[in-house]
Amino acid sequence: xxxxxxxxxxxxxxxxxxxxxxxxxxxxxxxxxxxxxxxxxxxxxxxxxxxxxxxxxxxxxxxxxxxxxxxxxxxxxxxxxxxxxxxxxxxxxxxxxxxxxxxxxxxxxxxxxxxxxxxxxxxxxxxxxxxxxxxxxxxxxxxxxxxxxxxxxxxxxxxxxxxxxxxxxxxxxxxxxxx
Numbered sequence: 001x002x003x004x005x006x007x008x009x010x011x012x013x014x015x016x017x018x019x020x021x022x023x024x025x026x027x028x029x030x031x032x033x034x035x036x037x038x039x040x041x042x043x044x045x046x047x048x049x050x051x052x053x054x055x056x057x058x059x060x061x062x063x064x065x066x067x068x069x070x071x072x073x074x075x076x077x078x079x080x081x082x083x084x085x086x087x088x089x090x091x092x093x094x095x096x097x098x099x100x101x102x103x104x105x106x107x108x109x110x111x112x113x114x115x116x117x118x119x120x121x122x123x124x125x126x127x128x129x130x131x132x133x134x135x136x137x138x139x140x141x142x143x144x145x146x147x148x149x150x151x152x153x154x155x156x157x158x159x160x161x162x163x164x165x166x167x168x169x170x171x172x173x174x175x176x177x178x179x
Contacts, residue, residue, distance in 0.1 A: 003034055010038050 006027045009016055016024065028035050107116060146154070 003031065006031070006034050007037060010034060010041060 006024055009020060009024050028038060107113075
């Protein structure tokens with residue numbers, strides 16, 4: 001530890017007080033370690049002063065800029081990927097938990113699995129019979145309606161519907177371009 005103040009004085013860039021400079025000179029005459037540090041510092045300073053400034057190869061700054069932009073894009077893509085995976089995991093876990101809790105709640109409403117199964121069979125047959133009834137109703141309507149409505153009215157209905165569809169699609173395309 002006897003070298004500590006002298007090493008600090010050697011490494012400092014500020015001028016020393018006269019008594020500090022004298023103490024340092026006296027220490028340098030006796031201490032090989034501190035002399036080597038001072039010679040190394042002087043050598044490094046000489047290297048910096050005599051260093052040749054090398055010009056970069058043509059296009060270096062553009063290549064560096066492109067590399068930096070690509071790296072920033074990669075970081076952004078990785079961040080978006082990570083956020084997407086986290087959102088997907090959270091969504092999947094939420095759906096699984098909701099399905100589990102809903103299943104437990106539905107199963108607890110019934111005394112036995114047979115009652116639960118019969119309820120779903122009843123719902124499925126009710127849905128099929130409702131679809132069949134709607135199909136019969138619509139087929140009857142489509143078979144009788146053309147006799148009541150003249151051809152010119154049908155052309156007007158089809159033309160107005162097509163025009164409304166075209167206007168709606170145009171508005172959607174313009175809206176999507178603004179976004």
